[in-house]
Each structure stands twice: as structure tokens, then as C-alpha cells.
Amino acid sequence: MSTSYEQFSNRIRRHCLHMAHIGESGHIGSMLSCVDLMVVLYGGNVLRFRPDDPKWIDRDRFIMSKGHAGAAVYAVLTEHGFFPNEWMDTYYQDNGKLMGHISHYVPGVEYSTGSLGHGLSVCCGMALAAKEKNKHHRIFCMLSDGDCNEGSTWEAIMFAGQEKLDNIITIVDYNKIQALGFVKDIIDLGNIGKKISDFGWAVKEINGHDHQEIERTLMQVPFENGKPSFIVAHTVKGKGVSFLENTVASHYAKITDQMLEDALKELGDK
């Protein structure tokens, strides 16, 4: 399992680099940091979904609140057959199929985001709806650390704890870098797990690049009945490409021809 996850993650990273390159777009660092999480989420043992029926009523809902890393979701969805691989060649292009920030016009995408701080509130509404109807699908949300600057995210955190929404699973892709610098220098989130647990969530911390640990953890949800689950996934911005890793520049860096060549060479064809 680990080997195949490894191969799959590598393939997704190559797709992300390809899209960022042709799009001359930013956010490659944000995409690469969450690839391993995305690959496990959609790996078959966590999220329940049907590529041939994206709106299947009993699917697990996944909302990518860090919509600027939408290309990582697109790459995973196309690999699972939600839409043709060729659509990736249209990322950011005139009359393209894939816009920079994640869009619900793309098959398999549950919800559009792009402005931070929106995803978790919507998850709360979906979670309430599921509970009212005694439905057993789960609501997954991925946050960035920038998302955790937004007051609206904390409004939702307080509410989900209050309402005991244990059908919500939130992962923060905690790469510790935001647009203009390191999290600790901008709004230091400190021990974010402690803060979240104080609002009635069950929290676990993991290495967000260890596929086995990610899968093991995600298969344990809810961590506690009556509490929403929160996973602090420690990640590295730009993971997998040495000259992007843990750099502020990787948030906005454009991927030049040379950078693409170097990055693909480094990733290798695993």
C-alpha cells in the first residue's frame, strides 16, 4: 500500500507542477504540501465516492477550504476518472476547463472556494443536514494554516464543537508558511491542537507526508463520539521539490521551463 501511495503521490506532484507551469500560476508550494493527504483521502479506504456518479447521495463530502491548492484536487480527481486527464492541459487557459481556485463546475468537486475561511461553515451546515436525516456519510474539510487566521473559521470551530458534529473531520495542512511569511512571524498559531480541543474537538497530530500514518488516523474517525475530529497534519510547503521546500517563495513562485525540468528530474519516475 505504501509503495503504491508513494507512486501515486509522485504522479500527482508531477501533475501539479505541469499545471502550475502551463498556468504560469502560483501556489505550487500549497499544492505539494497537501498531496500526500489528498492521495490517502481518495485512496479507497477513506472517502466514499463514485467517479461515475459524482453526486451520489451517500458520498462523503469533501470541501477543500484552501481552494488556491485546487490543482492538487483536480489531479487526484482526474486520476480517479472523474474527468479526462487532458483537462489538466487547460488549467488557467482561455476557454479552459479548470480555473485556478477550485470550482464546483468540475465533476467531483463538492464546493467552490478560493477566499479563505469559507469551507468549514458550509461543512457544519452539511453535517447538520446529515444528522437530521440520520445519514451516515461524513463531511471532510481541508484547511490551510492561512485559513486559521480567518475569524469565520473559528466561528465554525466553536459551532461544530457546540453542536457535537462528530461527522465532521477537519485536516489542517500545517505547512507553517503563509503568503507573506512564516506562520510564527505573522499570526502564530502555536499549539493549535490545544486551542481546537478546548472548543470540544477531538484532536490528533500526524506527519502529513506519512501515508500509513495518515491512513491509520483517518480510518479512526470519529476519534470520539460526540466530538468533531481535527487532524493537525504537519507538512512541508513545496514537499518533494528541494528548491521549493519550506520556502515562502513557493507560495507565489512561477514554475519556469528550467524549474519544471529540475523538479521532474528530482521527483524521478517512481
Add this chain to the structure above:
Amino acid sequence: MRKIFNKRLVELAEHDERIHMVLADIGYGEIESFAEKFPNRYYNVGVAEQNMTGVACGLAMEGNIAVTYSIANFPTLRCLEQVRNDVCYHNANVKIVIIGGGVSYGALGVSHHSTEDIAIMRALPNIVVVVPCDPKEAKYAVDAMIAHDGPVYYRCGYKNESDVHDGEIDFSFGKALTVREGSDCTVIFCGPIGSEAKKAVEKLANEGLSCDLISMHTIKPIDKDAILGSVRKTGRLVTIEEHNLSGGLGSAVAEVLADGQLTGVKFKRMGFPDVYVHEVGSQAWLRTLYGLDSKGIEDTIKTLCSE
């Protein structure tokens, strides 16, 4: 008017399990009936309007009708991006209801005056903007709001609004209602300020000046035919709104005239100028201060008709 809104919503919710209320700790003395009857469809998220709107959107994305409800600018401007990106972009079945359109809250002050909301909300794609003028319109607008599949902005009055329509009305979104007919001037209003317009028009009728008096309860989509049809007849037009002049009813009507290539119309827009209404006083007093009472309206129509 808010009592009528809440009563009608409860009546509809008895027969429609999709209807939910999502509140941000506002509604004391009004929402208890819904909360008591439908505790499983009622959520108070606390003083957190962004979350209120996001939660409502999530409920709506799962096939429900979610009503957010608060004072003046709280469920609109405070969480405008949630209204735009979440509700309107996703065309979610969320109904955004404000209590206290215009300066209904009078002496409570600028924070509680809703005087830019029509302009801002009508700029958003996918949303219906409705401003009922009296208890009759208020009730039927609730029915239309629930029947409509998609976002609705409902600008409710506060209390004790008087009837503008004398008889029964045939209410539907996008179809203006004529209160009385005339040939000298078209007078178009939205909201409870219609009672002032009606007084003015009735007084003028006694003096031999007859006006088409039209309630434009739906600002978006606006009833172009009603505007153009009446103005072609009268050649004169006054719009009246309890709202700033930038982008509100008067602007929406002006757009219709421009798009309809209607030239040579004598046209006056009445509303608040580009200001915050910082003076202290009741709604009635503030209306008078800004010339938006029946006397001010009467004078404006007279002047326009004498030019």
C-alpha cells in the same frame, strides 16, 4: 411587518420540512414560535454572521431551504463574501431576511440603518431582491420566497407599517403592483415608505394631479414593462426609497429607462443623499428631515409637474 413574516414562515414550515432558520442570536420576541415548534430545524450559531451564512448554505446544499434572519446589515454586509461566494455563486436555496430596512431603527443609529443594502444585494448574480411595502405584500412575499428555488434577499420593515394596498393583491416576484392609476406623473416606490407616497398622491389627486402609483416590491428582477409602460404614458417619473440614492431603486429604474432608450422623461429620484444618517431621531422624524415624508414627496411631484 416582522410579526407577519414570522407568523407566515411558521405556517409554511408546518407543511415543508425543508424550511430551517439559522440565526445569529437576534430575533428576541419574534422567532420563539419557530424555535419551539421546530427545534430540529432551528439553529442559533451565536453572534457569528459569517458562520450563520455558511451553515445556511451547507444546509441548502443538502436540499433544504435555509432562512437567515437578523437586523439591518448583520446578515448582509457583515458576511457579504459568504453571501456572494457561498450563497449566490452556488445558487443555494438560502433566504436572507433583514428586519429594519432603511431607518426603521431610527434612533438606534447608523450601525442599525440599512441604507446601502439594495444597491449591494442587487449587484449579486442569482439573487432575487424583494422589498415588501405593507402587511399584505409582506405575507405574500414570504410565500414567493419559499416557492422560489434559489437565493432571495427579503428586506422587511420593523413594526406597525400601515396598509398601502386597499384590496387583495396578486403578488409575484418581478411583477410590480399598481396602487392607483393616473396620467400626470409616475410615482414608483419600494418598501414601507410607500405609505408616505400614497398620502402624497391622494392629496395631489384632490388638487387635480393624478399619478400612477406603483409598488416596485421586487427590485431584482425589476418589472421593466411596468416602468416603461407607465412612463411612456406620463412622461414624468419620481422614485422614492428609504435608501441611499447610489444604486438603489431609483438607479435600477434609471437603468431601465436608459436601456429602453426612453429620453425626454422628467425624472427625480428621492432617497438619502450620499450620507450616513447620523442625526438622532425616530424613523418618521428622519424621513421628514430628509424630505421623505408625504409633504416632501408631494412637493417634489408638484415641482416636477410644474416644470
